[in-house]
Amino acid sequence: MSNIIVFFSIVQRLEFHPKDISRVNNTNDWLRRFLIHHDLDIKDALSMLWDTCEWRKTNKVNEINEQNVNIEYLSEGSLFVHGRDKDGKSLFIFKCKKHVKGQKDFEELKKCVIYWFERVERQDKGNQITIFFDMADTGLANMDMEYTKYLINLCKLYYPHFLNYIIIFEMPWVLNAAFKIIKSWLPSKAVQKIKFVNRVSLKDYVEADQALKCWGGTDDYEFSFQPEPALSDGKVEENKKKVHFADGSPLSDNSPSSFGDSKQEEPCKSSKVKISPVDAIVFAQEGIEVLGNLSITNTSDSFISYKVKTTSPEKFRVRPSCGILAQGHTVNINVVVQPGYTGSNILRDKFLIMTFVIDHEGYSTNELNDLWKVNKNK
Structure with a gap:
């Protein structure tokens, strides 16, 4: 430390x-x-x-802002952000046919990429992106290895845990060799994020209403550059997070790796509790244990019972995993990674926090277990 x-x-x-x-x-x-x-x-x-x-x-x-980047490059539509993948991540779209290697100032192009990365980080509060290479109607002249390597290195070196998928749409066979080289630049866990798709298989990663019509979707969006909207308080907010522990990316917020970005700390609208931290439990070495913590606060005007479940109970020891909370009270829960599991083993795992209202806090352990059996679908 x-x-x-x-x-x-x-x-x-x-x-x-x-x-x-x-x-x-x-x-x-x-x-x-x-x-x-x-x-x-x-x-x-x-x-x-x-x-x-x-x-x-x-x-x-x-x-870097709209006043000091090449506005013509921004306006032509070779790079822009629009729509979201099935995990709710913004699509960072690279229209490859609009880029021809050597025709633009490379330093200005790099600034444009940074502009969009920073803009989407502000927009999505640091959530991940999916890079979408639209390679329809492209050829060798559109394949810029230096540009592509720069884009990859940004995610690899300077924008941590920023990449959800790399979607390659309708890649011409003539570019297969080039993409073998590109794969060699990526760490193994990033290679697994590359998805080659066509108009039929795109639906596995992007819903039809989020996919442009030119990809076979129903979104009739046509790119037109719009300046970044000003934030209401004039500041970039870094720590506004919301709770989704149930389905994995808010704690699925960074699907497919669900222990990542987090959102504003606020109660779920349908819940009577506030959960902290939000979206992601951070684990750290403490002695011989790898330990994370979360807290549950009863924000209702009734007694509640809570239970914490995980998709991989063999990997975690959760204490306490079940109990009763009085109005306004908070319980701190320790989540210990079991021996033999590492960070890479737990990135996909998710937690579900369940609660229901009870009439008093005097239930025994057996009585509480019986109540959970009765209320298991609540």
Whole structure:
């Protein structure tokens, strides 16, 4: 833990951008992404965080906006964000046929990519994206390996835990060799995110109403560049998160890896409890155990019983996993990773928190178990 404290004290003295220092000091969400990106390896996560802050300073990432990027490049529609995949992640669309290698200033192109990455991060509060390569009607002239490598390296080196899928739509066979090279640039867990699709199989990843008509969907959207809407308070909000523990990405928020980005800490609309943290449990080494924590607060005006379940009970020890909460009371729950399981083993696992109202808190353990049997569908 001491090396983390030293790291943050050094960050304070360096001339990194104030917004990035603020993200480090005041929120957990950005830091959580670095940890997840490196399977909870703190040393590697801190190294990436350092490199990212340096890169952002060198490239003046926080200053990139519509006034200092090439507006013609933004307006032509070769890169834009529209629609969402089945996991609710924004589609970062690369219309490959509109890009011809060597015809544009590469440095300006890179700034455009950063502009869109930063914009979608602000829009989705750090949630993941799916990069969608629309390769319909493309040929060798449209295949820019340097550009593609730059895009991949951004996700690999400077935007942690940012990539949900890479969808390749209708790739011409003539480009097969090029994509074998591209795969070699990716770590193995990223290679698994690549999905080759056509008009028929796209529905496995993108619903028809989110798919453009040119992909076989029903969305008749035509790209027209619109400036980024101003936030109501003039600030980028980094730590607004909401609770979805039940279905995996809010805690499916980062499907297929469900221990990632989180959203605003607020009660579920249909729930009588507030759950914290939100969307993702962060695990850390404590002695010989890998331990995470969550809390449940009864926000109703009645007694409630709660139960915590997981998709992989063999991987976790949850204590307490069931109990009673009085009005306004909070229970802190420890989630311990069982020996033999690592960060990469638990990334897909999900938790479900169930509750129902009871009339008093004097039930015995056996009586409470009987109540859960009766209320198992509530």
